[in-house]
Amino acid sequence: xxxxxxxxLAARGYRMMRPNALEGAALAEFNSCLDQFREWAEAHAAFxxxxxxVVTVFLNSSEANAFAFTEADVIGVNWGLxxxxxxxxxxxxxxxxxxxxxxxxxxxxxxxxxxxxxFFFFWHEMGHIWNGxxxxxxxxxxxxxxxxxxxxxxxxxxxxxxxxxxxADSFGxxxxxxxxxxxxxxxxNSILENEQGDGATSLAMLAFSxxxxxxxxxxxxxxxxxxxxxxxxxxxxxxxxxxTISTKAVQMGWFNIDxxxxxxxIGTQVAEDAYRSAFKEDPVSEDLAETFxxxxxxxxxxxxxxxxxxxxxxxxxLDQLKPGGVLPxxxxxxxx
Numbered sequence: 001x002x003x004x005x006x007x008x009l010a011a012r013g014y015r016m017m018r019p020n021a022l023e024g025a026a027l028a029e030f031n032s033c034l035d036q037f038r039e040w041a042e043a044h045a046a047f048x049x050x051x052x053x054v055v056t057v058f059l060n061s062s063e064a065n066a067f068a069f070t071e072a073d074v075i076g077v078n079w080g081l082x083x084x085x086x087x088x089x090x091x092x093x094x095x096x097x098x099x100x101x102x103x104x105x106x107x108x109x110x111x112x113x114x115x116x117x118x119f120f121f122f123w124h125e126m127g128h129i130w131n132g133x134x135x136x137x138x139x140x141x142x143x144x145x146x147x148x149x150x151x152x153x154x155x156x157x158x159x160x161x162x163x164x165x166x167x168a169d170s171f172g173x174x175x176x177x178x179x180x181x182x183x184x185x186x187x188x189n190s191i192l193e194n195e196q197g198d199g200a201t202s203l204a205m206l207a208f209s210x211x212x213x214x215x216x217x218x219x220x221x222x223x224x225x226x227x228x229x230x231x232x233x234x235x236x237x238x239x240x241x242x243x244t245i246s247t248k249a250v251q252m253g254w255f256n257i258d259x260x261x262x263x264x265x266i267g268t269q270v271a272e273d274a275y276r277s278a279f280k281e282d283p284v285s286e287d288l289a290e291t292f293x294x295x296x297x298x299x300x301x302x303x304x305x306x307x308x309x310x311x312x313x314x315x316x317x318l319d320q321l322k323p324g325g326v327l328p329x330x331x332x333x334x335x336x
Contacts, residue, residue, distance in 0.1 A: 003072055005057055012069070012143050017058035017079045030058065033082065037075075037122055044126065049324025054129055056122065058082075064216070066121050066147040068128035070138035073323075075125040085117050088216055092274040101187050108186040109205075116209040119179060120172045120241075121147065127171025131328075132321035133164045136314075139321075161230040163310045166240050170328065173210065173244035180206045181254060192266070196259050203249055203260065207267025208274075210241045215275045221294045223303060232307070235295035240304055242268055268293070 006016050022030050037056040045052045054073045062080035069076065093110050095101075101109050128134050128145050137145050140155040145164070185202040192200040218234035226233060232240070246260040255263065272293070276283055294300065319327055 003074075005055065005074070008069075008072060008074065009057070009059070009076065014067075014076060015060040017060040021060070029082070030079075033118070034058070036119075040119075040122070041126065044130070045324075047325075048130060052129075052323045054126065056125075066125050067144040068125045068134050068147075069144045070134045070142055073129050073134075075122070075129070076144070077121065077125075081121060082118065084216065085114060085213060088213065089114055089117075092212065092271075092278040094274065094277060097270065097274045097277065100189050100191075105187045112183075112185055113205065113209040113212075116176055116180065116206055117213040120176050120210055120213070122172075123175035124168045124172035126175075127168035128164070130323060130325060131167055131171060132318035132323070133168065135321040135323070136164075136318060158228055158230055159307070159310050160314065162226075162232050163307045163314055165231050165237070166304065166307050167311060167328070169237055169241050170244045173241045174248045176206060176210070177203075177245050177248040178252070181252060192263070196263060197255065199254055200259070200263055203245070203255065203263045204267040204270070207242050207245055207264040208271045210245060211238050211268045212271040212275060214238050214241070215271070221300065223294075223299055226303065232304075233295070235293050236300055236303060238268070238293060239295040239300050243304075268296075 009016050017030070019027055019030055034056060041054040041056065045054065052073055054075060056075040056077060058079045059067075059076045061078040062083070063078050064081040064084040065078045066081055067076040068074075089110055093106070093113075095103075095106070098106070098109070124147065133145060137156065142156075180202045181199065184199060185205045187201065189201045189204070192204060214234045214237055221233050221235040223233075226236070231237075242264045246257070246264045249255050249260040249263075250257050254260070273283065275281070295303075315327060
């Protein structure tokens, strides 16, 4: 379906970002991002349903947010999300935390982390489209699924929306894990590589970028309030995403479960340390994830297990609505 994107977005209260608003490095990044998104969208459609043409546009907003629209296969990414991811990495990428990365490789290392975080959000929105979420939301009377802000839920419940967000997070985490194996981190940490094997640095740094970027969206789990929210809290999403990365690494035959769990925990620990150092929070006193992120606990795991139980109810509906491909199998949280 061919549409006038600017009119389509304006009718729904969004403004498309125009490239003439940018110059220099920002303009080059704008064009590069859209080219990359188009390439990956076409490649994904090629094996699921070539008739589906997902279009990604940048929206003229300084807020860190992204959207999957329901009346057309369109993804809107606020330009502010791109800016804030870069800013965050600039703030936390202190040489003291990464002394093992040679100075002449730090720019490449930071770029890899940025690309990982950026593509996570792209693939998350792709998950909303390919797993049938946008088509379900359309039946509920919604114009878009809002990635990070408050969403009008229409006839869907809070648990419905949280389950869809968890599913899209898992879709995004699965895709970037595959990408990280194809495009490894540009520097190898010799200790990790010698202890855990080839690719250990890439998996740990993927967990680092995925965990880090959600730190800027909230630090409290507030489990007692969670059921009324339309999105899982950022700590719960950090748990789900890093858990999915670990599981995917095992499924690909990259690492065994003990190695994958260890490496993702290393990545989250370094991300937490780097974030606390950059924003003057108290340092972590223990090497246990649940001491610095309350979601990494039995309570957090139980909450996500409840969403997975709800996924079992939504899956048959989504299976009829998805535009192509196969939905993830029903599983328990302990299975990843």
